[in-house]
Amino acid sequence: MILVSGATGGIGGEICRLLGQAGVPFKAMCRKPEQVEHFKGEGVEAVLGDFDRPETLDGVMEGCDRLFLITPPTPDQVEQEKAAIDAAKRAGVARIVKISASDGNIRSTVPWAKSHALIDHYLRDAGIGWTILKPTAFMQNFFWFKDPIAKGFLPQIAGKGSVSWVDTRDVARVAAKVLTEDGHNHATYFLTGPETLDMKEAASRLSKVTKHKVRYLDLPNPIFKAILRLTGNSRWMANGLVAQFSDVVAGHHDIDPTFEIKRLTGVAPRSFTDFVRDHRDAFVRSN
Numbered sequence: 214m215i216l217v218s219g220a221t222g223g224i225g226g227e228i229c230r231l232l233g234q235a236g237v238p239f240k241a242m243c244r245k246p247e248q249v250e251h252f253k254g255e256g257v258e259a260v261l262g263d264f265d266r267p268e269t270l271d272g273v274m275e276g277c278d279r280l281f282l283i284t285p286p287t288p289d290q291v292e293q294e295k296a297a298i299d300a301a302k303r304a305g306v307a308r309i310v311k312i313s314a315s316d317g318n319i320r321s322t323v324p325w326a327k328s329h330a331l332i333d334h335y336l337r338d339a340g341i342g343w344t345i346l347k348p349t350a351f352m353q354n355f356f357w358f359k360d361p362i363a364k365g366f367l368p369q370i371a372g373k374g375s376v377s378w379v380d381t382r383d384v385a386r387v388a389a390k391v392l393t394e395d396g397h398n399h400a401t402y403f404l405t406g407p408e409t410l411d412m413k414e415a416a417s418r419l420s421k422v423t424k425h426k427v428r429y430l431d432l433p434n435p436i437f438k439a440i441l442r443l444t445g446n447s448r449w450m451a452n453g454l455v456a457q458f459s460d461v462v463a464g465h466h467d468i469d470p471t472f473e474i475k476r477l478t479g480v481a482p483r484s485f486t487d488f489v490r491d492h493r494d495a496f497v498r499s500n
């Protein structure tokens with residue numbers, strides 16, 4: 214039995230879909246009763262568990278031999294994942310498949326990159342089986358800017374820096390594969406898309422697919438940060454995103470394509486053009 218956390222999120226939701234399609238037994242972990250009811254209504258076994266309430270985790274992990282572990286980027290991420298790892302160990306889970314980040318580094322100025330590095334170290338040392346997936350930046354991050362993109366602008370602070378963008382559907386495909394196969398214990402996989410694109414090229418692909426001109430606006434950091442704050446991001450998140458794009462991306466510290474997705478699943482990852490084509494409507498309609 215596999216326990217899938219983050220079942221209501223992008224990667225976790227896609228894993229549930231893939232496991233369901235393959236007829237693999239799994240339980241979807243959610244933190245709200247209405248989410249559990251929604252899954253049950255779809256014929257999916259679902260359980261209530263909250264990483265902020267470790268007392269809820271022992272019961273949900275009982276009888277599970279694999280755990281898909283994902284948490285959103287927040288200041289509580291390290292504590293949440295440590296609590297999950299401890300509970301999994303108590304429940305006798307054999308292996309955890311964890312979503313980490315390709316730029317994980319305990320000296321990073323990016324808060325979630327530092328958190329993932331700390332959690333990766335904790336997990337490797339926990340005396341439980343593990344597989345660590347380290348994706349680069351998600352193509353789905355472009356949804357953050359769908360309204361300005363629909364108006365013809367891609368606001369960023371990445372200079373000429375580039376990213377080997379990966380589609381979360383491909384990350385989920387790898388996760389579903391390594392959750393259901395042996396031979397991945399104590400393995401760390403760096404997951405990327407098939408090519409490395411800077412923001413100018415990303416804007417050009419958006420223009421081609423949507424058939425309206427999208428210009429990359431390379432903004433000063435304070436203006437980008439103000440936009441993030443005005444669109445509802447916390448100060449912590451806004452500072453982190455500024456560090457992510459101006460230190461890591463503009464500083465040319467993203468990784469090259471690794472081709473691991475094709476090697477692990479037999480199917481090549483989606484290109485950025487594929488991603489935009491699949492979500493064309495989101496980038497042409499402004500709210």
Ligand SMILES: NC(=O)c1ccc[n+]([C@@H]2O[C@H](COP(=O)([O-])OP(=O)(O)OC[C@H]3O[C@@H](n4cnc5c(N)ncnc54)[C@H](OP(=O)(O)O)[C@@H]3O)[C@@H](O)[C@H]2O)c1
Nearest residue numbers: 219220221222223263264265284285286314348349350351
């Ligand atoms: N964005 C990127 O480019 C990128 C790149 C590499 C790695 N990553 C990593 O990928 C991970 C996923 O990020 P995301 O923002 O894309 O996730 P997401 O799809 O929004 O999923 C987060 C999931 O966690 C659940 N959750 C939140 N708080 C919880 C709690 N206290 N207990 C149990 N479940 C909880 C959410 O449930 P609700 O529906 O109830 O909120 C949701 O299902 C992060 O660790 C991030 O650092 C991101």
